[in-house]
Amino acid sequence: MDINEFLATNGVTLFLAALVILAVWKAVNIVPQSEKHVVERFGRLRAVLGPGINFIVPFLDRVAHRISILERQLPNAEQDAITKDNVLVKVETSVFYRILQPEKTVYRIRDVDGAISTTVAGIVRAGIGEMDLDEVQSNRQQLIDQIKAQVAYAVEDWGIEVTRAEILDVNLDQQTRDAMLQQLNAERARRAQVTEAEGRKRAIELKADADLYAAQKAAEARRISADAEGYATQVVAKAIADNGLEAAQYQVALKQVEALTAVGQGAGKQTIFVPANALEAFGDAFKMLKGKGGA
Incomplete structure (x- = not known):
C-alpha cells in the first residue's frame, strides 16, 4: 500500500485524531498565579478564570483578556x-x-x-x-x-x-520660597529675642530670690543673736536678783581675771606691765574668788 492509499484510507482517522488533540489543547487553560483570564463566547463575557488548571469549551470559548492582578x-x-x-x-x-x-x-x-x-x-x-x-x-x-x-x-x-x-x-515657585524664607528668618529672630528676654528675666528673678534668701538668713542670725543676748541678760539679772550686787561684782572680777590670764599667755609673756588699778582689780577679783571658794 503506497502513501496515497494509506492517506485515503486513514485520512479521516488522522484528521479526527488531530482535531481531538487540538480540542484538548484548546480546552485546557492554565492560568498563572499572578493573572486572571477573561473568557468570551461569541463576543460576550463567559467566565473569569482564576489561577490553576481551567477547562473551557474549545472553538466556542476563547481567552479574550489576560489581566495581571499584581500591584x-x-x-x-x-x-x-x-x-x-x-x-x-x-x-x-x-x-x-x-x-x-x-x-x-x-x-x-x-x-x-x-x-x-x-x-x-x-x-x-x-x-x-x-x-x-x-x-x-x-x-x-x-x-x-x-x-x-x-x-x-x-x-x-x-x-x-x-x-x-x-x-x-x-x-x-521661587518668589514664594523667598517670601517664606524671609518670614522664617524674621520668626527665628523674634524667637531669639524672646529667649534672650526670658533669660534676662529669669536671671533677675534668681538674683532677687538669692537676695531675699540672704536677707532672711541675716535676719534669722540677728534674731538668734538677740535671743542669746536677751537670755544672757536674763541670767545676769536673775543672778543679781538672787545674790545681790555681790554676784555682779563677782562676774566682773571673773572676767578681769580671764582677761589678764589671756594677756599673759600671748607673745612676749615674760614681762607684763599693767596699770596699778588693774593690779588692784586683780587683787579684788582674787579675794572674791577666794571668798567664793571658801564659801
Whole structure:
C-alpha cells in the first residue's frame, strides 16, 4: 500500500485524531498565579478564570483578556494646585493599585492608568484648594488619606483597589520660597529675642530670690543673736536678783581675771606691765574668788 492509499484510507482517522488533540489543547487553560483570564463566547463575557488548571469549551470559548492582578504603580505625576490662601504649588503624586475584578476593568474603562491619573489630579486640586499652605505642609498625611479614600471610591466601578497613595513633594515657585524664607528668618529672630528676654528675666528673678534668701538668713542670725543676748541678760539679772550686787561684782572680777590670764599667755609673756588699778582689780577679783571658794 503506497502513501496515497494509506492517506485515503486513514485520512479521516488522522484528521479526527488531530482535531481531538487540538480540542484538548484548546480546552485546557492554565492560568498563572499572578493573572486572571477573561473568557468570551461569541463576543460576550463567559467566565473569569482564576489561577490553576481551567477547562473551557474549545472553538466556542476563547481567552479574550489576560489581566495581571499584581500591584501596579502609576508613573509619578505632577499637577498644579492653588491653596486656599492663593499660593500656587506643584504637587507630585504616586498611586499604587491592583485589579480585583477584571471583567469590570476590561469592559468599563479603556485606559486604566490614564483614568486613575486624571481622577487623582482632580482630587488633589480640590483637596489642596480647601487648605492653606501651612496646612498642606503640616497635614500631608491627612491629605494623603483623603486622596486615597476619594480615589478608591471613584474607581470602585472599575474593579480596582487603590492600595497606596503618596504625595512625594510639594514645590513652590521661587518668589514664594523667598517670601517664606524671609518670614522664617524674621520668626527665628523674634524667637531669639524672646529667649534672650526670658533669660534676662529669669536671671533677675534668681538674683532677687538669692537676695531675699540672704536677707532672711541675716535676719534669722540677728534674731538668734538677740535671743542669746536677751537670755544672757536674763541670767545676769536673775543672778543679781538672787545674790545681790555681790554676784555682779563677782562676774566682773571673773572676767578681769580671764582677761589678764589671756594677756599673759600671748607673745612676749615674760614681762607684763599693767596699770596699778588693774593690779588692784586683780587683787579684788582674787579675794572674791577666794571668798567664793571658801564659801
